[in-house]
Structures are given as structure tokens and as C-alpha cells.
Amino acid sequence: MITRKDFEAISHWVQPDSSVLDLGCGDGSLLVNLQQTRNITGYGIENDDAGILQCVNNGVNVIQSNLESGLKEIGDGAFDYVILSQTLQAMKRTEAVVDEMLRVGREAIVTFPNFGYWRHRWQIMTGHMPVSDNLPYQWYDTPNVHMCTVADFDAFCERKKLRVLSRLVMNHDREQPVLPNLLGTLALYRFTK
């Protein structure tokens, strides 16, 4: 799901030689990318057996763990960046996960599919749950339980008094500066307490 353009954007935000924790890191390719482009040190957290094996094959440090149960093994402020890429919407305890990210990390980087994308809105207008490139699931088999729009996430940050340091909304591989909540498919945020 995650495209190289996402990697580029995240890599642009991450300072060289910093420490990174990638939550739901999958096969570890983002960490590999950041190691190569930014010389970071880091760990992935992944719950899936196949992901663990791929991470080991990719030479990435990975901890098998369920994000929902928190990051108990990780101390306060242990990382410069904590990344949650395309996983926020699948969390049951979304707010607690964000709190945990900012407990263990100086900054959080979150990416999620924008539910406000016009095609999603149109599908709802025509009476159906949205299905798209970024939301490829049917309502009955989706892991996504907490969808939000760019506007929703802005409001969430405001309510929690989180400082948004960078925001990038993309339409597929291109940046979408105009009407991001209507025309953007993927949102990327970098924020701190």
C-alpha cells in the first residue's frame, strides 16, 4: 500500500542519524529506506508472523507485539520519531495509541487514507461504503475501524493540543495542496505534544 512517494516524504521529515520506531512496520521496508537515506537506527513493531520473518530477512530489528496493548517494553522519550503508517485507522484504541507514540517518541509521524476523498464521498452518496485503492476492503472484511478525514484529524490535534509540525496530503503519488480534504487520498502528519 505504501508508495515510494510516502517514503520520500517521511524520509524528508526524519533528521539524519536519528532514532526511529516504526509501528506496524510490515516487512520493514520503510526502516530499510530510512537506514539507507537517513542513517537512522531503529526498530519495528509488528504483530504478524510473516512480517517478523521478512524484517529479519531484511536485517531490521523488529519486536513482535500487538500495538493495542501498548508499548510497555519502551521507555519514555526513547525515540526521536515514532511512525504509524497506514495503521491508525485499524486501531481500536486510536487515542491511546497516539498518546503512547508521544510518550515514547519526541515526534510522531502518522499516515492514513483520507476518508474525505471525493470518490469516497460519492460512493456514500450513492448508498455504498467506500472502496478504493487506499481503502481496498469491503465493509465485511475490512480491518479498518476508525476512519477519519483530514479535517477530522486536524480537529483531533486541536482538541488534544498537539502541535502539527508538518502536514502533507497526497493524491496517489502527487502532493495535493488544493482542497486536500476533498482531493487527497492519503494524509501524512508530523506532530508533537
Added chain:
Amino acid sequence: MIAIPQSAHFAEPLPLASGASLRAYDLAYETYGALNAAKSNAILICHALNASHHVAGVYENEPDNLGWWDNMVGPGKPVDTDKFFVIGVNNLGSCFGSTGPLSINPDSGTPYGADFPLVTVEDWVDSHLRLVERLGIDKLAAVMGGSLGGMQAMCWSYRYPARLANALVIAAAPNLSAQNIAFNEVARQAIMSDPAFHGGAFASHHVKPRDGLTVARMIGHITYISDDQMESKFGRGLREGKNFSFAPEFQIESYLRYQGEKFSEYYDANTYLRVTKALDYYDPALDHGGDLAKALAPATARFLVISFTTDWRFSPARSREIVKALLHNKKNVTYAEVDAPHGHDAFLLDDPRYLGVVRAFLSRVAA
């Protein structure tokens, strides 16, 4: 693969944690694969409670005597002996060839028996280091073990950080819980209360505390298997129906008795007491005010920590304590929590996820 048991004699005294020292000692070991010219491809395998240096392969004259980790170690296996030079070593105090209670005490000319000193995990590691040096190896590519063997691998990592590049700590714990120690104590009491034990001097009475050893092993076996696994393997199955007697009627009873009796034939009671005590004593955080992270701070190895979800003897939570301490120190660590049904014994069994992670981890280890 044909394994050849070897023995190394060490004439230099070994100081022990207890303050005692062993004047001289032998270590039984086996090696598999070839040591490369740079002597950089060696992996040391540490064994758990009742195992030995016979890690893989069979003996030429004992084609059924398969090494205890033969599914893990061998040509093309996760610990690939085509790439690595693998060393299996028997712990001091054991009854399988290394100096232990059955060996002759040079001071008396008779077997040590109860006079064999208590040895610790640290003592084992110190003695194994001498074997590694004897083999001309400066730095091991990895030290690896499950359960008590995992504790030894962990001990290597901070005691001799320059001596290993990788540590594989499997189904282990940073120390025993009170419950673990309780099980060990019940096992020891079973042995020591056997009238044939004679305070450990049973050899001079020409008997063995077999009943005590049997019960000790039965208790151990219960803790190595998960409740679910015991249920699915034995359930409430009866061998022949109810006879209203205390003969072994339930399948689980006959299984435990069989395992216990088999064990009592080949295992030494004084060894069992010492090995369980070494387990009880192991606690690297103790010298650091209970802070495991401080204990592990000197480590430089890359770690692979593996636990099994149904292991209630050394539960995943215990492995996570090790992971937490390593993360605190920003060590290179990967942690896999394998959802295997078998309980503690899973570390000896064939789970493709478990074996796959070990294989992948070692495939990236430079030989």
C-alpha cells in the same frame, strides 16, 4: 550426520561463584561442520536441564541416538553446519561426560557424589570460554540456547561481550519466578526424601534414588507442556477403563510415569539437584539493584529473543523483560513471540515460524 564425542581436559583450576574451585576438569563436547581459516564461523550451543553435548547427528554405533537439537542443527538446517562450525558442550556438574558428581574426585580417589560443588550459570560460561579458547576461537559468531541454555547465551553477552557477535536467547527468562523455584524445590525434595538418596552418597550404598528422580521428572514434565497440549494429547483418556486401583490408569499418568522412570535410569540425582539450583540462583540483575538493563549494558551482540505463547514455565512476559532491558540500552534486538501450542517444550520442536526466524537471523550472520 555422524557425531563424534570428544573431551577436553583443563588442568588450570576453575574458581567458582560459590568460592570453591575445581582443581581440574574435563568438558565433553561435539563439533559439527568445519572451522574456517579465520575461525570466525563458530556457534556455541548451550543445553538446558537434562540435555548434553550431543546436539545433532547420531553416533556411528548408536544410529538411534539422535542429538537433542537435530531438527535445528545440521547441513541445510536453520543452524547450517555447511556454513557454521557448531560446538555442543556438556555443562560441568552434568552426568554425561563433563566433570560432575559421577567423576572421580582427585582429592579422595572416589566419585564426588554429594561433594561436587554447586556450580552456577556464570561458572558454566567461564568453563566454556576455556573450551572456545582451546579451539582457537577468539570470537564466536553466535551463542545460542533454549531455556537454561538461553540463560547461558544471555550470560555470555554481558560477561564476555567481545567474545560473541550474536546471542540467540530462546524460551528463557532473566531469572526464575517464585513459582519456578517452587517447582524446582518440590523436585529436589522428591529426590532428597527418597530413602535411597543417603544425603547424596547413594553410590557408596550401591543404590540410586530412582523413585525420587522419577517424581522430580514427572513434576518437570507437567511444567514443560501447556494445559491445552496435555488435554489434546491425553485428555481424560484411560488405558483400559477404571480398575479402582492406583495403578496408572489415565493416559497422562502412564505417560508421566514412563517419562519419569526412563529419566531415573540415565540421570544422576546429584546432577539434578545442582542444575535446578543453578537455575534458581541465576539472576543477573541482582548485582545491579534489580535493574536488568544495567546488567545487560555491557553487551554488544545482536540479539534474537524468542518465546512461545503457551510457555507458562518461562512465559513470553519473561522474555519481554529481556527485550525491554535490551531496548533500554538501544541494543540490536529482534523479538519473535511464536504462537505455538506446545508450551515450554516448543523450543525443541518443529514449528516452521520458529525455525524460519532462526534460519533467517543466522543467514545474515557473517561466517
